[in-house]
Amino acid sequence: MTKRALITGITGQDGSYLAELLLSKGYKVFGLRRRTSVPILENIEHLMNDIEFIDGDLLDMGSLINAVRISNPDEVYNLAAQSFVATSWIQPVATGQATGIGVTNMLEAVRLTKPDARFYQASSSEMFGKVVETPQKETTPFYPRSPYGVAKVYGHWITVNYRESYDMYACSGILFNHESPRRGIEFVTRKVTDAVARIKLGLQNELRLGNLDAKRDWGFAGDYVKAMWLMLQQDKADDFVISTGETHTIEELVEIAFSHVGLNWRDYVVVDQKFVRPAEVELLLGDCSKAKEELGWELEVGFEQLVKMMVDSDLAKLKSK
Ligand code: NDP
Ligand code: GDP
DSSP: OOOEEEEESTTSHHHHHHHHHHHHTTOEEEEEEOOOSSOOOTTTGGGTTTEEEEEOOTTOHHHHHHHHHHHOOSEEEEOOSOOOTTHHHHSHHHHIIIIIIHHHHHHHHHHHHOTTSEEEEEEEGGGTOSOSSSSBOTTSOOOOOSHHHHHHHHHHHHHHHHHHHHOOOEEEEEEOOEEOTTSOTTSHHHHHHHHHHHHHTTSOOOEEESOSSOEEOOEEHHHHHHHHHHHTTSSSOOOEEEOOSOOEEHHHHHHHHHHHTTOOGGGTEEEOGGGSOSSOOOBOOBOOHHIIIIIOOOOOOOHHHHHHHHHHHHHHHHHTO
């Protein structure tokens, strides 16, 4: 029997890679899409004929119930969120609604309509925030440092609560930062690789950044969506950290990206206080041994390879314009 999956956040980075993965496994894929004045389809344009779209919004539970009814899913992947940390200080309430309460809306829609569907929640390493131990693992206490992190902690615990209250198969993947050529342009990796490509092509002459000392555990989104799928194929629902186990500073990221095109980052990068955050997450480093042992998950793309892939992709995109 063909398996059926409903993905929220289908237009985003992870939604597009997950859709590709599930389609390659023979799933019938449904994507929840919200109405926008101009369609945001860059990441999924190549899949338009393969995915069935359902209109809806995480803030409108009726639309979610409708989406679950139409898709009748075996698996639900809740990837939709206001996902950019910096914006969460400017729109803390909207972030709380989509990234926090939106999870309850989706869980309720599943509980009321298709309670035996398996549910994946996109939890985040931002929940560890001002980290209380290093490396961070499933048992590390949360200490979020942004309205986004706070909302994700709520989303995480409500998922655990539905698992324990209703015996639903509901999992949270605590994913560390993952990037790709499809990453939103405002995130630091893509902001850097796009700027490097523009500078190389003479379209831009400087790159303004905030804190260059923060450290992140960055992996490739294509590897991380495989972990999401694996989490929903187990005998019993559980939560898993997904990470590379390596951490790098923003400065190292910048170094690799500029030197890949033969430039010295010091000639172009300007530190601008505008991009420094009210409260920073200084260090993230994940321990994913549980996922490796229990899910058999492995990552394929390393940090340097990832940065170079993103620079090359941005160069190709700009040249084709
Ligand atoms: P993106 O920002 O690329 O995608 C977010 C998606 O959510 C978009 O499809 C967006 O739709 C949709 N969305 C936002 N608000 C709503 C809403 N109210 N109703 C319906 N859809 C909505 O995120 P990623 O793909 O990078 O991340 C996927 C998930 O994983 C997110 O929940 C994110 O917080 C989480 N996460 C991501 C990490 C990462 O490093 N990428 C790390 C850990 C967790 P639209 O196109 O209409 O804006
Ligand atoms: P996050 O980990 O989800 O917040 O992902 P981001 O890519 O937005 O930010 C990662 C780190 O890069 C954070 O510590 C930011 O403070 C730092 N950073 C430094 N300069 C910038 C910048 O110009 N934009 C962004 N987005 N982050 C920056």
